[in-house]
Amino acid sequence: MIMVQSKVNVVSYERIDESAAGQRIDNYLLRIAKGVPKSHIYRILRSGEVRVNGRRVSQIYRLVVGDEVRIPPLRLAEPPASLPPPVGKPLPTVFEDEFFVVVNKPAGHAVHGGSGVSFGVIEQLRAQRPELKMLELVHRLDRETSGLLIVAKRRSALTALQGMMRAGQVEKRYFALVAGRWPNRLQHVRAPLLKYLTEEGERRVKVSEAGKPAHSIVRLFKCWQRFSLLDVELKTGRTHQIRVHLSHLGFPLAGDGKYGDFMLNRMLGNEGLRRMFLHAAKLSFDHPVRGERLVFEAPLPEDLQGFVARLDEWESGK
Numbered sequence: 001m002i003m004v005q006s007k008v009n010v011v012s013y014e015r016i017d018e019s020a021a022g023q024r025i026d027n028y029l030l031r032i033a034k035g036v037p038k039s040h041i042y043r044i045l046r047s048g049e050v051r052v053n054g055r056r057v058s059q060i061y062r063l064v065v066g067d068e069v070r071i072p073p074l075r076l077a078e079p080p081a082s083l084p085p086p087v088g089k090p091l092p093t094v095f096e097d098e099f100f101v102v103v104n105k106p107a108g109h110a111v112h113g114g115s116g117v118s119f120g121v122i123e124q125l126r127a128q129r130p131e132l133k134m135l136e137l138v139h140r141l142d143r144e145t146s147g148l149l150i151v152a153k154r155r156s157a158l159t160a161l162q163g164m165m166r167a168g169q170v171e172k173r174y175f176a177l178v179a180g181r182w183p184n185r186l187q188h189v190r191a192p193l194l195k196y197l198t199e200e201g202e203r204r205v206k207v208s209e210a211g212k213p214a215h216s217i218v219r220l221f222k223c224w225q226r227f228s229l230l231d232v233e234l235k236t237g238r239t240h241q242i243r244v245h246l247s248h249l250g251f252p253l254a255g256d257g258k259y260g261d262f263m264l265n266r267m268l269g270n271e272g273l274r275r276m277f278l279h280a281a282k283l284s285f286d287h288p289v290r291g292e293r294l295v296f297e298a299p300l301p302e303d304l305q306g307f308v309a310r311l312d313e314w315e316s317g318k
Contacts, residue, residue: 014032272307
């Protein structure tokens with residue numbers, strides 16, 4: 001790891017190992033030289049100040065094991081003092097090998113820092129596992145969503161798993177509680193989704209023909225008089241896909257503060273549902289290296305199980 005300081009003016013050399021193999025040189029530099037402006041990174045690449053094995057490379061060059069990267073002096077202002085990420089309690093681990101780890105993310109934990117959040121799951125994992133040279137998110141979950149999250153421990157695994165997700169080779173299933181009685185046992189929802197900014201500058205998603213294709217498969221798991229528990233399979237991985245698809249069809253997700261029924265959410269909060277009812281319950285895919293089929297499941301956490309029990313009590317009239 002390069003230490004970037006405002007008063008140090010030295011050339012450094014980095015030997016590439018498996019953790020960085022396959023990564024583009026521009027992304028590698030941005031990762032190891034945090035705080036250096038992107039414009040400066042691309043300037044030193046264009047000027048040839050960065051060398052790989054003694055030769056100039058373009059910004060799209062992909063690193064291989066054994067490459068020697070020459071990095072020129074990098075200057076920036078001294079960063080303000082900041083606290084290290086809190087180590088905290090170990091995250092529940094569902095599976096781990098030398099290539100990746102699957103954790104059961106609690107609700108309320110952002111997957112990474114940013115947007116007003118200092119530290120997320122990935123920063124916490126890095127603080128807890130300093131012996132690992134690399135930990136990178138394979139995919140993301142909303143802060144309020146609980147459930148299964150994959151974190152790569154090798155660059156090759158990260159690239160392979162993300163490629164499998166883009167190709168639809170990773171089965172992802174969620175439990176979602178919606179307001180209303182879902183009418184069908186099985187329903188395919190195909191509605192393109194478009195990202196946009198509100199007048200207040202908040203990022204949102206809506207169904208629009210100008211958007212990207214999005215496909216959800218919805219199965220009815222359980223039904224009450226006023227609510228339905230759904231098993232939703234994602235065939236594409238668009239931002240807020242489940243939340244927007246269900247809301248668009250008139251079945252807002254219980255507790256959803258962006259796309260839901262705000263009056264209903266207030267009532268549900270008084271009845272014990274303190275967050276969005278969305279849980280990443282199942283992942284299934286072939287191991288990216290060994291090839292065997294893997295299936296991971298995470299049951300509903302206690303808070304959501306408790307609210308389901310509350311719905312059963314209402315239905316029975318207790």
